[in-house]
Amino acid sequence: MSDPTMSSHVITSPAEVFPPEPRMTTAADLDRLLHAWQSRFTGGRSPSTLSLAFLDWMNHAANSPFQTSMLGRVAVAQWIRLAQAMMSGKPAIAPRLEDHRFDHPAWLENPYRTLVQAVLLGEEWSDSLVHTPPGVDPANERIVAFSVRQWLDLVSPSNLPWLNPEVIQATKATRGGNLVAGLGNLLRDRARADAGSGMEGFRLGGNLAATPGKVVFRNALMEVIQYAPTTPTVGAEPVLIVPAWIMKYYILDLSLGNSMIGWLVGQGRTVFAISWRNPGADMRDTTLDDYRSHGVMAAIDAVGAICGGAKLHAVGYCLGGTLLAIAAAAMAREDDRRLASLTLLAAQTDFTEAGELQLFITNDQLAFLDDVMQGQGYLDQKQMAGAFQMLRSNDLVWSHAIRDYLLGEQDTPNDLMAWNADGTRLPARMHIEYLRHLFLDNDLAEGRFPVGGRPVTLGDIKLPIFLVGTERDHIAPWHSVFRLHVLNDGPLTFVLTSGGHNAGIVSEPGHPHRHFRLRAREAAGHTLGPDEWLRDTAPQDGSWWPAWDAWLEARSRPRIDPPPMGAPGYAALCDAPGTYVREG
Incomplete structure (x- = not known):
């Protein structure tokens, strides 16, 4: 049977929280402060992990010059596929099933159709690029591939209002009202984040967690x-x-x-x-x-x-x-x-x-x-949520930003969203x-x-x-x-x-x-x-x-x-x- 009282790891006294005896600041303490400061800009990720992964990849790429040079031929082949798609009107590549960036029908019209094909073929080439050098540590290879994907997601035309036809159509139809509404949504979300709230309309014991x-x-x-x-x-x-x-x-x-x-x-x-x-x-x-x-x-x-x-x-x-x-x-x-x-x-x-x-x-x-x-x-909770959002940046970050801040739409709050805002x-x-x-x-x-x-x-x-x-x-x-x-x-x-x-x-x-x-x-x-x-x-x-x-x-x-x-x-x-x- 377990003792219902807690161990000293959990039950704390003021002396444990605020040690009575001051101690000298050490070099390790200073490094710890530096790393805490760095984490504000890296989302909690170690900059050494990222740099070591890219260094591993670059060393192997430099030491495999003949295989690396073949990527040029692959790039030319991708351009040929793009040209053939433009001439035939038939797509050379389709988005992955989980990729919903280009679902809107406006992306099927030129010049946006050609832009989508160019983006997808370029992303396919980038994927072959990060996986080409043999001998890269698998963990480092995954980190490089993930980082490249994050950058490509960031610069995707779906995220740029002047290249996204859905945003362009909404801006014309509302005479910019969508952007004004989007700014309001952005200010609202910032205020909620600063206040640590996000459960408006929901109450614990009322319409959430209400089973007696x-x-x-x-x-x-x-x-x-x-x-x-x-x-x-x-x-x-x-x-x-x-x-x-x-x-x-x-x-x-x-x-x-x-x-x-x-x-x-x-x-x-x-x-x-x-x-x-x-x-x-x-x-x-x-x-x-x-x-x-x-x-x-x-x-x-x-x-x-x-x-x-x-x-x-x-x-x-x-x-x-x-x-x-x-x-x-x-x-x-x-x-x-x-x-x-x-x-x-x-x-x-x-x-x-x-x-x-x-x-x-x-x-x-x-x-x-x-x-x-x-x-x-x-x-x-913000540090943890940031890590999970990066895993599915298109679904959890960019699609939300496009819908709320560029199209000016607003999600109807639901119980799952309220729970998700109630972090730990x-x-x-x-x-x-x-x-x-x-x-x-x-x-x-x-x-x-x-x-x-x-x-x-x-x-x-x-x-x-x-x-x-x-x-x-x-x-x-x-x-x-x-x-x-x-x-x-x-x-x-x-x-x-x-x-x-x-x-x-x-x-x-x-x-x-x-x-x-x-x-x-x-x-x-x-x-x-x-x-x-x-x-x-x-x-x-x-x-x-x-x-x-x-x-x-x-x-x-x-x-x-x-x-x-x-x-x-x-x-x-x-x-x-x-x-x-x-x-x-």
Whole structure:
């Protein structure tokens, strides 16, 4: 059982926050200040990482002069393709499926059609350029390719008002009114950013995070919310949801119609959820294991006490799923049998295919990031959001800028946008531990991740697992999520659903244009490769939630009367959504 009090890593005193004994400023302190200043201009990225990557590429390009010179012939071939496209009227190249810069019909008319062809052929040549020299370190090659793509996105004609026909048409039609409205939108967004707001029209406990419940446990790291039953009987096994600490938990309790938590309660599930504290500088030394022991394990203790020792269905989302997998492996090692099943939503356990987020994870980058965070004690939400936006700059940055600032349009606020504006911070020590041990060194997948001084093994988990990946996930790519098949040979049901990291999970029944694929593997059964799995698993229309609920029901005992709200030692402290979720 976990001690409900927190370790010294989390409970702090004024003396810990403000050391009583002054110390001399060292050279390392001065370098740390320099790096923190640099981060304001680099978006938190180490300038050394970028320069070393380009130096590696340039050295190999210079040492392969004959292969490099062939790029001239490739460029001539691209010009020939462009000329042929102009003469024939048929495109020489089409945008990628995920590229929506040139979707407007005006781009199909000349001279814009020719401009689009020139841009796409030039980008194709640039891609061959960065991948040509042999011998470049793969990580450096990815960094160079990513940086070149960012620059090309920046200078794309779709982002230039005098070259974008959609903007030109809107400016003519409104006599410049779109640009005036766009300036107003820009000033509004700046004011919101300065004020740290973005939730106008939405209220926690009102039209967000509104599923009725009580906070039944609180420590210095998290609160446990128990949701009120709405059915006469409930599943004998309660459901515990472990969200990621990089987001407010109510991504799973948005509005009435798309709340996963509310839907589960309506299916007759007794639901508990962890709501993480939004850390400040006082939590700078909180560790990743604190999140396991004083987060997941403390919540399991609370749920067990309230539900009479019943086993529980544990659910983890994103980093919460990674943490839950670590906790489940440690429980299996200690023969702790309080879990009935494990559900992991867009959660990685093997980080060898972790996508473009790996671009930011090098030893040099982590040292730089550590210096940046040491000054403030955490990574703030703006720094984290900037990294995610760069991964999909066309979708998350430039398309927004064009629509809002050049076309003068304005998004209709919705619950997901309000949640996205309600950011969180990450404790400095925990964040570096997570990035180093999981992303950089892949210790969990390779059996080196320590819990209690000894490594844990995901293969020790002997529970039925329900694993969900999303088709367009740029944070936890589904191929990476899928790799749990290799690390655990137990019974595993994998679902691949339409949508991205958030929209694919918040995929309520009745949501239009949704589909999913589902296939179960028995214990010690034959494991398909991800591409083979995709080829051989037919899509099904609709939401994956009912299939998940049926899976839970098949692994549950007969239904019982709802448990009490709270228990001795776990009395109700306040109404949901609690206090920690309100911390800015």
